[in-house]
Amino acid sequence: MSNISTNQDHGVAVASGFFRIVLYIGILVLIIWMGRAAYCFGYDIFNQQAMSPGDGQEITVVIKEGASVYNIGKTLKKKGLIKDAKVFYIQEKLSVYKGKLTPGTYILSTAFTPDQIMAVLAGAEEDESTEEEIW
DSSP states (O other), rough: OOHHOOOOHHHHHHHHHHHHHHHHHHHHHHHHHHHHHHHHHHHHHHHHHOOTTTTTTTTEEEEEETTOOHHHHHHHHTSSSOOOOHHHHHHHHSSSSTTTOOOOEEEEEEEHHHHHHHHTTTOOOOHHHHHHHHH
């Protein structure tokens, strides 16, 4: 009788070990997935790309009074000017145009980077010499 009990205890220990290994593998996969997602999000924030190279296409955008930066980003995404509204939101928070985007009707190009779009929406004139001095 004690022999049967020992075999059952051994089976429980094996099953417990198996589920522990599966749990560790699941946690490892989750950590890798989260790290990859965080890297891609950060890469998109700091590697600003225009939606189309060259001259691009001009698009009229209307920014309403009281629109949040995220809503502006959603409008720009819908018009094909940016890839992700969340990324645009963070880019605006990290830029010199933080809190300076104003409502109005604008003509933007798909060849503009998010910084160039923010400059237009903030009413700032882009000064190439100042930009070169900064970088």
